[in-house]
Amino acid sequence: MSVQVNERPEEDSQVEREPLVRLRGVRKLFPITRGILFQKHIGDVRAVDGVDLEVHKGETVGLVGETGCGKSTLARVVMRLYDATEGTIEFEGRDITHLKGRDLRELRRDMQMIFQDPFASLNPRKTVGSIIGEPFRLHGTVPRNRIKPEVQQLMERVGLNPEHYNRYPHEFSGGQRQRIGVARSVALRPKLIVCDEPVSALDVSIQAQILNLLEDLQEEFNLTYLFIAHDLSVVKHVSDRVAVMYLGKIVEMATGPTLYKNPKHPYTGALLSAVPIADPDLAAKKKRIILEGDVPSPIDPPSGCRFHPRCPNAQFPKCKEEDPILEPHHPGQVAACHYPLEDRAVMESAGTQ
């Protein structure tokens, strides 16, 4: 009993815990060149432009933002599929920014990815059994003659019929294919799974099945998720903490309920007010923050606060000249805005409370 009492506070305070992933000042620029022979460097696409982020063991961190905000690039930098231009990536306290060769391959055992499009991410010429068994063969963690039963056990675990071992991806529906992708990603019992829009291509009823499956597996295998989506309601549902990205930067981070009740950054408010709600009365109570125009080009982002050309609250010249830094608001909430929103600026009713 006394042991439990002593352990609790440590367990609960996430500050004490060693983060599984720590990003410091991560930048990823894609150079734009002109000419064929003498490729002249004329600019950069600033896809990820200075991101600090910690993901703790066993938690789910959500990443939301519009198309082109850099959320998928950030995920690929974490996975070491892209090399960061600047900054460091730590995994379990170890700097993995420049890991190569055998060390990198060993690291891949601990981090896996689930992709958005279950049609494009599975090789159409391989059977489901060999797709899910591929990680075992690559990493040699399971003896060859044990691969089939192991794969069938996984298939059963994610809700596929193990007898379909020899079928091809085209014989499955979208939701079932996403289950195949999930099975492949958990095969090696990784520590971190990066989910890049895992349910965006699915029907709502199937989407709910996959979200429940991901939650169950998290508990069973003690997984940590970095969960990327453009749909704030999905991200809020699965995440302990949510980071909002805009043009390569994190502009706000908080727990889901705080973000819902008291968003501080006007961009978060706009995202929140744009989410369709399947409840006409509640939807009518919502205050709309309508954004004009599209996300500006990440090649030449706006000066000062990057959101100022679309921001309904922008005040000049400050927002145009000074780049705001992430400042604390409610407990666990940080936002980068000179003129943050008032509490309950979007949703008047606190919903279920």
Added chain:
Amino acid sequence: MPEPLLEVRDLSVHFPTDDGLVKAVDGISFALAPGETLGVVGESGSGKSVSFLTVMGLITEEQAQIEGEIVFQGQDLLKLPVEEMRNVRGARISMIFQDPMTSLHPYYKVGAQISEAIRTHQKISKQEAREQAVEMLRRVGIPRPDERADQYPHEFSGGMRQRAMIGMALSLNPDLLIADEPTTALDVTVQAQILDLIDRLKQEFNAAVVIITHDLGVVAEHCDHIQVMYAGKIIEAGDRNDIYYKAHHPYTWGLLSSIPRLDESGAHERLNPIRGLPPSLIFVPPGCAFHPRCPHVFDKCRAEIPALLPADGHHASACHLALEDKERIFQEAVMARR
């Protein structure tokens, strides 16, 4: 009761294939009043797109066995000769699709594509058609429409392309606009802009609108009436409040419970998805097509196809459960979660 703009009576669209007859749409009837917004909700393969492609005359006797009547402004569209149907399509009924990149021709300038649509139906000069096209781009909220008309679709963002498509669809002032998943490929912020735009233009042009979607959230704020489709049939239809606050069909309950709620208080709450997968449209389950996935199934459901029966003037559902049970289960299982 005003004369309906569109009345579909007992429409069936069956595709013969090597594997058997695909019953994509299987006996649906509904009516749409002028100026009304109808939401059509269902999963992939529920027949929602096929029924309206048939209304548009884009699925014909050559591809499918079509039965029933589609009466639009007093004319049965299924009996119209091809040339006359061509005059209806685009001018009196028009449609926008999910993916604006594949619906616009990549080789032609956006303005030229809109003026082509106008000139197909109206005898006016190229110059006048272009002026109308630019005016349409302005009305759908595209900045600097004069320059934009001379750009190619790849120079437009996703939201801009969908705006251009809407502009093209409304350029001939149709009486009915069918929007097939108009925002599924777009970001939420852009989705909100596009839905607002459709709402506003509907007033301006005084058109009726059909929004086809798989997401009950999308239609909550924008539709007067909603019909839910499953396996080629309409299984529930009603006013907006009937569907969201008094739903009678277990499939509708499942759809409502599948959506993560923004206002739930904590993370990691379990969703209540519909178990299983949608049925094959070749071997539709006997009785109620939903019975293998339905948590409230009983013997009658396996044997008898439920008819779409009205509970009151505007609300109907196709389910064998008694009305008291439907009301009780909905309160206990769906509303309690809110």
